[in-house]
Amino acid sequence: MILNQLLRKYLSVSRLQSVLILLGILAAAFAIGGVVVAALGASPMEALSELFNGAFGNKHAIANTLVKACPLLFVALGICVSFRAGVFNIGGEGQLVTGALAAAAVAFAIPGWPTWLVLVLSLAAGTMAGAIWAGIAGWLKVRFNVSEILSTIMLNYIATLGMVYLLSGPMNDPAHALSGRFMPETARLAIELPRLAPTRLHLGVAIAVVLAVLVYVFLWRTTIGYRIRVVGKSLRASEAAGINPRRYMILAMVLSGALIGFGGAIELIGVQHRLITEGSAVYFTGSAGFNGIVVALFGQLHPLGAIPASLLFGALLTGGARIQRALQVPSALIGAITGLIALLVVGTDYVRRRRARQRADTELLRTPPPNCVSQGEGEER
Amino acid sequence: MTAASIHIRSFLQEGTRFIAGALHFLKGTGMKSEPVLSTLEMKGIVKRFPGVLANDGVDFDVRAGEIHALLGENGAGKSTLMKVLYGMYSPDEGQILINGKPVTLRSPLDAISHGIGMIHQHFMLVPTLTVAENVALGLSSSRRIVLDLDRVTEKVHELSEAYRLRVDPSEEVWRLSVGEQQRVEILKALYRGADLLILDEPTAVLTPQDVDELFNTLRTMSEEGHSLVFISHKLPEVLRLSARATVLRDGRVAGSVMTNAVSQADLACMMVGREVLLRIDHPDVERGDVRLMLDGVHADGDRGFPSLCGIDLEVHAGEILGIAGVSGNGQRELAEVIAGTRSISAGTVTLNGEDMTQWSTHRRLEAGIAHIPEERMVDGAVQEFSVEENLILKNHGHAPYSRGIFMNFKAIAAMADRLIQRYDIKTPSRQTQIGSLSGGNMQKLILAREISRNPDVLIAAQPTRGLDIGATEFVHQQIVAQRADGTAILLISEDLDEVLSLSDRIAVMYEGSVVGVVDRKSATANEVGRMMAGGGCEAAGARSLAPVSEPSAG
CATH class of the missing domain: 3.40.50.300 (P-loop containing nucleotide triphosphate hydrolases)
Structure with a gap:
């Protein structure tokens, strides 16, 4: 019944059209990537097959792809919520980092407690920290009209530098000095998420997928989600309808940060088990805070669309690493393709909006056909 | 207005003038000195927009000294036809004949040089400049380095006397009332030697007194031999002012009639294509x-x-x-x-x-309290939302449309279908984006939403x-x-x-x-x-x- 409804909804013409456009974008990005590969003296077809094998070739590859997709999906879900409220949260990196820091801090603070309790409290702390970090930007926007784009980027720096400080000072691994490694790092966590041994696939991936469905239900099936979307589409209509846009913008930012902070905690507890920094956040996040925005846009800012989108980008990341090893083509190429896809998605979206606006304009020129009762000329449109 | 914005404006004005001057220099020729337009004919004008046939073989003509009303509903193609005439759109098919000779109007400048002027619904005036400066703006004489404003002022004065267009040439435009601003627009057109003047719904923003004054001016102009095309949908005015009326419907000419031979009801029926109740039944109601x-x-x-x-x-x-x-x-x-x-x-x-x-x-x-807002597109509806989502904009927090925080889409759909039928909202479905509805249907939707709340x-x-x-x-x-x-x-x-x-x-x-x-x-x-x-x-x-x-x- 529900499946039937979903199918009907997603196979409507406009959905089909957007899926086709997205596939076209993907093909174009791959084609350009192929040209670059050829220019570097390797075979594009071979690169493509290595990419596929690297991402899906065996169960470890598939697990790695899913593990890479996981933080992307968390960030993309957070981005969906905030962008739908018309608030542009560019602070995924910072929220991932604060989430992971808080999770680690809690885990280290209560070493003797039952493992499950430490796990739950640690994840909760990560969620809270992300929520607060994004909430700051939301509050600044609503209270002082500070652009959230600027404030979230600034908060990224603060979070990163805070991590560098904490990891080299208060949270530094006591054994670190002896290990001979140079990068600031914490000790290894005592907790970890259940894993599907022998692969790296952890429970967080399943949690992320469940959360995607929950976020969808939240945004499209609840009154709060509805209000968030009204605020995102029209501030003035929301005010006229008695919806306080400020309240829902902050709420959207807090939820967005909570999702991303939770994702950061999951990444730490499920995959990396210790925080390490080389002076930036990338060592921990792998730029998921930014790539997640691309994933969300590619998923049409739809939580369910974010699932296949994050899978795709996760596959690109693992497959890209394989290309580098097999063909000596730099995996930075994958970064370039990701960027290209972002540009094309945003670009085609812009073109489509403009087209839609033009259609709406010409729509205004159209009169309904006449409906002369006396002449019996058919029905009004 | 802040000092900064005035600064920016005058900077922009200077820029515009400079560019206009440069273009003029490149073109190397001025306007035609004495354009005389006595008859104008548009034959078989066709103008297509993506998915819309805005003008479908329209014939339209204006005689010298005639006041000709152009009538039609929204989207009937009036504005398109006039924009073709004013050189803003080029027609896909058809011909424009001036004094019997075919012409091609590529831009408003072309149209002006053929003696065609247009008063837009939204005035094209620079608020911080004086009346005379506004008139001079874009004239060939204003493109020289030294602007002979005195001469312009004098001529504006003469024109305003001749056509009874009361306005002080040295007053800054932002101080003027809407009626006075409209007079400046007419003066601008006259100064440029317009023999045929297109007025796009000129009375929409005027008080009745301003309307009387405008009509007097227009009659004077027509006596002097100017031809006037008067776009309106107010039928009493059309009958009062114009000698002939052409009615457009659905991009075609529904008829061209002498106004002394028709009634308001006739014109309304030609516009809409069916009988229309012009009078509203207003029964006595006990005041509470x-x-x-x-x-x-x-x-x-x-x-x-x-x-x-x-x-x-x-x-x-x-x-x-x-x-x-x-x-x-x-x-x-x-x-x-x-x-x-x-x-x-x-x-x-x-x-x-x-x-x-x-x-x-x-x-x-x-x-x-229910509110049908003035700017219905912005305040009254969320353009990218569906019909049903817009219908629950104010009631979504109430049973049966939601329970707790969960929305009840069955109840919402039932309500939407009921209102669509009851208020005759023409939409393909309740899930259609409201932005694709016509203005009338969007207003019906807002009306339905507000009234159904029993305010x-x-x-x-x-x-x-x-x-x-x-x-x-x-x-x-x-x-x-x-x-x-x-x-x-x-x-x-x-x-x-x-x-x-x-x-x-x-x-x-x-x-x-x-x-x-x-x-x-x-x-x-x-x-x-x-x-x-x-x-x-x-x-x-x-x-x-x-x-x-x-x-x-x-």
Whole structure:
């Protein structure tokens, strides 16, 4: 019944059209990537097959792809919520980092407690920290009209530098000095998420997928989600309808940060088990805070669309690493393709909006056909 | 206006002048010196837009000295046809003949050089320049380094005498009333030697007195041999002013008639394609208790000037209180302080005897205030949302549309289908994006949403602006039906005919104050019009809120 409804909804013409456009974008990005590969003296077809094998070739590859997709999906879900409220949260990196820091801090603070309790409290702390970090930007926007784009980027720096400080000072691994490694790092966590041994696939991936469905239900099936979307589409209509846009913008930012902070905690507890920094956040996040925005846009800012989108980008990341090893083509190429896809998605979206606006304009020129009762000329449109 | 914005404006003006001068220099030729246009014919004009045939083989002609009305509903193709004539669109098929010779008009400059002028609905004036400077703007003489403004001023003076266009050439445009600004536009066209003048709904923004003055000017012009094309959808005016009327419907000519041979009803039927009720049935309704009361309400406008200064009003159950006035005299702010989207600086607003001055928008609408906002596209609906999502904009928090935080889409769908049918909203489905509906259907949707909430007070701001005759008729019927149900209705409209025919009492606003309240039975258009044009209020800023066109559009 529900499946039937979903199918009907997603196979409507406009959905089909957007899926086709997205596939076209993907093909174009791959084609350009192929040209670059050829220019570097390797075979594009071979690169493509290595990419596929690297991402899906065996169960470890598939697990790695899913593990890479996981933080992307968390960030993309957070981005969906905030962008739908018309608030542009560019602070995924910072929220991932604060989430992971808080999770680690809690885990280290209560070493003797039952493992499950430490796990739950640690994840909760990560969620809270992300929520607060994004909430700051939301509050600044609503209270002082500070652009959230600027404030979230600034908060990224603060979070990163805070991590560098904490990891080299208060949270530094006591054994670190002896290990001979140079990068600031914490000790290894005592907790970890259940894993599907022998692969790296952890429970967080399943949690992320469940959360995607929950976020969808939240945004499209609840009154709060509805209000968030009204605020995102029209501030003035929301005010006229008695919806306080400020309240829902902050709420959207807090939820967005909570999702991303939770994702950061999951990444730490499920995959990396210790925080390490080389002076930036990338060592921990792998730029998921930014790539997640691309994933969300590619998923049409739809939580369910974010699932296949994050899978795709996760596959690109693992497959890209394989290309580098097999063909000596730099995996930075994958970064370039990701960027290209972002540009094309945003670009085609812009073109489509403009087209839609033009259609709406010409729509205004159209009169309904006449409906002369006396002449019996058919029905009004 | 801040000093900085004036700075930027004058910088832009200089820039525009420089570019215009440069273009002129490159072209190397001036305008034709003495254009004489006696007859104009448009033959088989076809203009297509993606998915729309805006003009489908339109024949149109104007004789020398004729006042020719061009009628039609929204989207019938009037504006498109005139933009073709003014060189703004090039036709896909068809011919334009001037004095029997085919011409190609590639731009408005081309059209001007052939003696065609156009007065747009939104004036193309630079507010910070004087009347004479505005007239000189873009003239070949203004493109030299030294501008001989004295000569322009003198000629403007002569023209305004000859055509009885009262306006001071040395006054800055932003100080002028809307009627005066329109005169400047006409002077501009005359100065450029327009023999044929296109006026796009020139009376839409005028008081009745300004309309009389405009008509006198237009008659004088026609006696002098100027041809006039007068676009309108106000039938009484068309019959009063023009000798001939061409009616467009659906991109085609529905008929071209001499106005002394037809009635308003004939023209309306030609426009709509069916019989239309021009008179609204207005049965007597027992007036009930006071529902809405405003007591000494003061509020500031968007730019921080006082725009409401001491409004006292009462609206009773079962009564329509009409608010008449020229746009920008505080009507929008009045609607907003009642709906709760604008805060007030002094005074009280009372609903059913309860002081609601401090209430939020949400609380007000829960307490029974409904609002059909003036800018329906922006305030009344979420363009990218579906019909059903827009229908629950205000009621989504209530059973049966939601339980707890979960929305009940079955109930919402049932409600949407019911309202779509009951209010005759033409939409492919309840899941269609509202942005793709026509203006009339969007307004029906908003009306349906507001009325179905069974409000105690209904604020209807410009409820039929931009709607065609059929939709207007429907909206009027619904408003009158609400009155019969005992709703207190505040009808704010710039269309004086609408206010006079629907209201039980009429309050006239001028510069942020109510200058008078008259009863329906004793009210005349003249009396109300006189009140619209004058009155006392200390709010100096209010008038400058009247629309002054930006120089950008061109």
